[in-house]
Amino acid sequence: MKPTLADLEAFTVVSAERSFRRAADLLGVSRSALSHRMRKLEEQLGLRLLHRTTRSVSPTEAGSRLLARITPTLRDLDIALDALADDRGVPNGSLRITASKGAARLLLRHVVPAYTQKYPEVELDLVSDGRFVDIVESGFDAGVRLGEAVPQDMIAARIGNDHRFLAVAAPGYLDRFGRPAVPDDLHRHRCIRQRLPSGTRYRWEFQKHGQEIAVDVPGALTLDDNDLMVEAAVDGLGIAYVSENAASDLLVSGRLVTVLEDWCPSYPGLMLYYPGHRHVPSPLRAFIDLLKEPHVRDALGGGYGR
Structure with missing residues (x-):
């Protein structure tokens, strides 16, 4: 009995996601059902297609060869079906x-x-x-x-x-600790640091007259979300370096003010x-x-x- 098209498509999703959980979510099936489908596919082909560990899943050498062969075919099938949608004149x-x-x-x-x-x-x-x-x-x-x-x-x-990122702080914070004049002054301030999705901490990037500076700012608080950093700055916890869009309303209202604005270029x-x-x-x-x-x-x- 040959594998179904649905089984082969499911195999490509598992291989791309390297996770039964994420692949099952994308396919709208349970993790156990997807795992069973993959074992059945391996039995039908008489080959082990996937390496399985408690943390991840990845194609075997045979699985990678199969993936290389079927991916262009599945892509061509998608193109053909999409062309039918063009004939109908209605995207679906x-x-x-x-x-x-x-x-x-x-x-x-x-x-x-x-x-x-x-x-x-x-x-x-x-x-x-x-x-x-x-x-x-x-x-x-x-x-x-x-x-x-x-x-x-x-x-x-x-x-x-x-787009711009701006260094912002509450007026009350600046009344207490002063206003930095150049990026190096941040080393004497309380800064709200940012944790990037990769796990590393973001170094604040400034630029003026061709001079570029990246500052690993000090601070007792590290957050991973622009909106949370804005809230922390409003509460007077320190200077934050955030998206201009995230702080715009509070800048207009005066609850936040910018510092080092001439060091914050557009991108x-x-x-x-x-x-x-x-x-x-x-x-x-x-x-x-x-x-x-x-x-x-x-x-x-x-x-x-x-």
């Missing part, structure tokens, strides 16, 4: 996008409601994750990240204005990016077209493709 299927938390929040506010209303047959899977992932290996159609984080081999277009803003060597599925093309619409472009702060 699924669209998987990975984005930072801030980018996901922006899309939910200004893009997703219009997209889901306009294309009800598309299942949109928007995954917010601080970690940078390989969108091809992880099975995403596209990603949204700040421009400096987008891989060079991707097709990318900006969907918003340039390329959010980009939508996707592989250039792949067929662009109709749900993604529809998403891109929506980003180009004037009212969406303006809401995102400058717009797609400018």
Whole structure:
């Protein structure tokens, strides 16, 4: 008895995710059912396809060979099915996008409601994750990240204005401890440090007149979320280095003020990016077209493709 198409697709998802739990979540099945399906597939083929440990799963040599052979075929099948959607004139299927938390929040506010209303047959899977992932290996159609984080081999277009990170503090904190004049002054301050998804601590980056400085700031508090760092700064716990968007309302109200602003340059803003060597599925093309619409472009702060 030959394996089913569903079994082979499930094998590719397990291989990409390196985890039965994550693959089961993506496929909408239980972990035990997926594990049983993979053992049945191995029995049918008479080969061990997966190395299993208590913490991870990975393809064996035979599994890697099978994966290399079936992946192009499955991709061609997706393209053929997507072409049928083009013939119907209505995008359907699924669209998987990975984005930072801030980018996901922006899309939910200004893009997703219009997209889901306009294309009800598309299942949109928007995954917010601080970690940078390989969108091809992880099975995403596209990603949204700040421009400096987008891989060079991707097709990318900006969907918003340039972006800044700012050093901010509560007025009461500055009344007590003074205002830093240059980045090195931060060594004499209480700073709210940031833990990156990789586990390392972020070194605050400043730039002025071509001079670039990265400061490993001192501080008794380390957080891993922009919004939490903003809250801590408002409470007077120290100086935080956060996204301008995360602090904008509090800056307008005066509950936070900027320091070292002339050392905080702008960087390329959010980009939508996707592989250039792949067929662009109709749900993604529809998403891109929506980003180009004037009212969406303006809401995102400058717009797609400018």
